[in-house]
Amino acid sequence: MNQNGEIRVLYVQPGKYPEEIKIPNTLETFQKYVCGSIESVRLDRDAYIICNDEGKLLPLPPNRLYGPTDFFAGPFLICGDGGEDLISLTDSQITKYEKKYHSPLIFLELYPKPITLKCTLELYAKCRGEEHQHDTQENEHDER
Known part of the structure; x- marks a missing residue:
């Protein structure tokens, strides 16, 4: 990895849309x-996709598909390939990969393989139970 300067990458997190960011080009980052x-x-x-090599073991939440039946767990970065170094993505790469990984996915565990559904941020939050906590608070308020 080139230890000098910043590079422009896409940051893809579970349940969110990809985000173009500039980060220091360091291992620690x-x-x-x-x-x-x-x-x-x-x-x-x-x-390249830079991901957590133990994402599924930790377990980090499923993020996006990798091939027809595998997936990336946890957040990942998309970087350009500069031969020996990772480099900034070009404008066309940003557009291409943002489109490819735009929609968050809901993973349904079904035998023999999981099924994925593209969704909105709101639906993702609801399926992960994040909106449910809000509903519970409203119900407690209604009972008073």
Whole structure:
């Protein structure tokens, strides 16, 4: 990794839309964004996904699909491939990968393989139970 300067990447978190950010091009920064030790996965001939190599073991929440039946767990970064170094994404790469990974996914555990559904941020929160807490507070208020 080139230890100099910042690079422009896409940051993809479970339940959120991809976000274009500039980050220092350091190992420590990548580890911070992916919540632990990193693994690089070839995305295309000119890009890599930097993810947590223990994401499924920790377990981090499922994020986006990788192939037809596998998935990335936890947040990941998409970076350009500069040969020896990770580099900034171009404008066209930002557009391409934002479109590819735009929609958050809900993962339904069904045998023999999980099924995924594209969803909105609101539906994702509801399915993860985040909105349910709000409903519970309203119900307690109604009973008083």
